[in-house]
Amino acid sequence: MLIERKKERRYILFALIVLAVYLSPLFILQENAHIRVHDNLDSNLAWYKVLARSGEIFGDVQDPIPQIINGLLSRNAFGTEYSVIVWLYALLPTMAAYGLSQALTRLVAFFGMYVLLKAHLLPGEKWLPIQIVTALAFALTPFWPSGMLSTLGMPLALWAFLNFRNREDTWKDYLVLTLLPLYASIVLGFFFFLSAMGIFWLTDVVRRKGWNLRFLFAIVYMTFIFMLVEYRLVYSFLFTTEPNSRDEYFHAHLPFWSAVRLFFKNYLLGHTHVLTIHTLFILPAMFIAFYFVFMKKLWKQERIFVFLFVLNILLSAWYAFWFYEGWLPLTKRFHFMDTFNFARYHFLRPLVIYASFALALKIISLQGFSWRNTAKWFAIMQIVFLGLFNDEIIYQQKPTVKEFYAVDLFGKIKEHIALPQEKYRVASIGIHPAISQYNGFYTLDTYNNFYPLSYKHQFRKIIEKELAKNKTVRTYYDQWGGRCYLFTAQLGKRYMIKKDSKRHLKKLELNTDVFKEMGGRYIFSAIPIDNAEQNQLQLDKVFESKKSAWKIYLYKIL
Incomplete structure (x- = not known):
């Protein structure tokens, strides 16, 4: 047991060193670093600065932000004061806040995916290398910076919810469900995650596994915490009557075959706000693993992998066909279908893809020595490939x-x-x-x-x-x-x-x-x-x- 713990610590230390190297350009170069422009430098980072300068961090929901559009932009257009990221940018220089935010998000992503795999999806000491390398790969994904833990925090949340579902919860699970909303957004990820958890709970009920009120309470509890943290968003959604710019957003515009093309694009390449960099190594690993499941009829033994494999396809299909023009009759009748972006269920894909990757590596490893080496190289190449997507590399042609x-x-x-x-x-x-x-x-x-x-x-x-x-x-x-x-x-x-x-x-x-x-x-x-x-x-x-x-x-x- 002691030997295994030492081995685990060595693997974790190695992963943390890789993360430190990956993050180092942000702390070494500071303002001379290259980072994402789209929905980052061109918006969020400036918003945090404007909000801090305005003196309206604790402003009333309808208080104006004078610096923008003649004060017609209300305080509600910016993030809640109960979000840690707002205070990082209010108290620290821009790049110090940005670097700390990146470090915090990636650390939670790593440990969240690791404990999820270790406790629920891939238990067993023999799978430690796959647990660590998958968690590291997940933590290296080029996530949307101001999304914080909205997607990368999902594995940690799922770990806690599965503990509730299995009636093995402790105070740590409540702590996770309480703290995550302080560094995540409900509209940028957790609305879709929590509604998925609700479907999960309901499925258990239908399958006669009991009502499991502890699991249901956990879902309601985290939703309640999000409602408190995001009270400005709740107010805007329920009580704002003045027409706003989102009232002229129309999503249902694609003809059928354009939606089909969008499905393949999303499935193969992902989406800019939830990039997973899964095309070259993760997808082949998943298809090889699915081949073995099919050929050896491992449906029952690998039912979680099969479920995630199919769910990944369905999430891309949902995303693409949310923009299909066939929705028009419904969107004309129910306006909220235009103002709220339900396509974002695909924000679940980073969790689904990397959990599938871990299970795929396990399935491939079980097929013999040569296949075990193949699984190892899939894992190594994915880490290397993600390293090449470091901001300092891919945004080299953009301004610092x-x-x-x-x-x-x-x-x-x-x-x-x-x-x-x-x-x-x-x-x-x-x-x-x-x-x-x-x-x-x-x-x-x-x-x-x-x-x-x-x-x-x-x-x-x-x-x-x-x-x-x-x-x-x-x-x-x-x-x-x-x-x-x-x-x-x-x-x-x-x-x-x-x-x-x-x-x-x-x-x-x-x-x-x-x-x-x-x-x-x-x-x-x-x-x-x-x-x-x-x-x-x-x-x-x-x-x-x-x-x-x-x-x-x-x-x-x-």
Whole structure:
């Protein structure tokens, strides 16, 4: 027993060293690190900064955030004050908070998957290497940073729920169900997980395994904790009557064969918000294992693996066909089907895929010496492959954090304008408005998915002629509108135009009268506007810095 514990500690230590190496660029490079831009630098990280600066962390549900869209964005559009991530960014520099968040999430992901496999899915000391390597691989997945433990915390939650189901629960299980909601989001993962647990419990009842009130109470308990933590979201969903931008989000638009293509894309490649990097090594391992189950008729012995194998297919099918146009009759009748993204049941896939991977490695290992070596190489190659998806590698061509937010450059712009930032409004062309927001500017443009619909329509008047010339951005704005940007027909959905660009904006048609009525005084453009005067714009000054990814052409409204 002592020897096995020492072996376990060595394996865990090895995994923690790998995790430390993986995370090291964030702590060594700090603001010079390369990290994800989409739904990260372009939004969440700036939101945390704006929220901390606003003094509204504990604000009332309807209190305005003055810095964004003339104060029409309510406090409820940002995260709850009971989320640890909000306080990390409020108390620490951006990259210190980001690095700690990454470390915390990956550590919980590792230990959560490890205890789940060890206690429930793959028990037995002989499977220790598979338990550890699968947990490590799961912890290395390039998860959505601001999702925190919304998906990577699911194995730990499932471990606790299975303890309740087996009537083996202790205070540790209650602690898990209490603390996870403080570092996870119900809409970014746990609504779907908890409803799946409810179906699990109901299935037990139907199969006459008893009512198991302890298991049911655990589900209700964690749901209740989430409701307390996410009280702002609950309030917005139940009591907000003013139409908001999500009221014009329409998901059911794909014809049948497009939905089929989306199914294969999701099944094979995954989704940007829950990337699993499973295509090259995990999928072949799963198919080989399924082959052995089929050929040797191991359905009963490997029923958990078979269930997960089929569930993985069904989750991708659900995701793809949620966008199928056949839903239209229902979405027209039940509006909440458009405003709430039920497609996110596929957020269960990281848990399902990596649990399947562990079971697949076990099945392959049992087929003889050569197959045991094959399973070992599948595991090793998956770890190596995940290492190549480190942010510092895959985002090498993107700006660093320092280059993206360009604090020095925007500080010069602020000094040049020489007015208190709250006295004027700005908007951007060719760069994300989050950059201006991060640097304290008050913006008319924004990236938020919950703001007054009336503002969306008002802002649309500024870019109405540009939208009319480009169907892609017109559909993007009108049928979603989360990015309330100064779209142009020429640039389309390009809003990261670096300073080495040779582009010029030609034949721009903005309604700058509306822009001015809304308080707009300056436009930060990433490229020169050739017909600025026709748009009542005057080039004030051009700003550039070695520390910035952007060259900013500062245009003033005449």
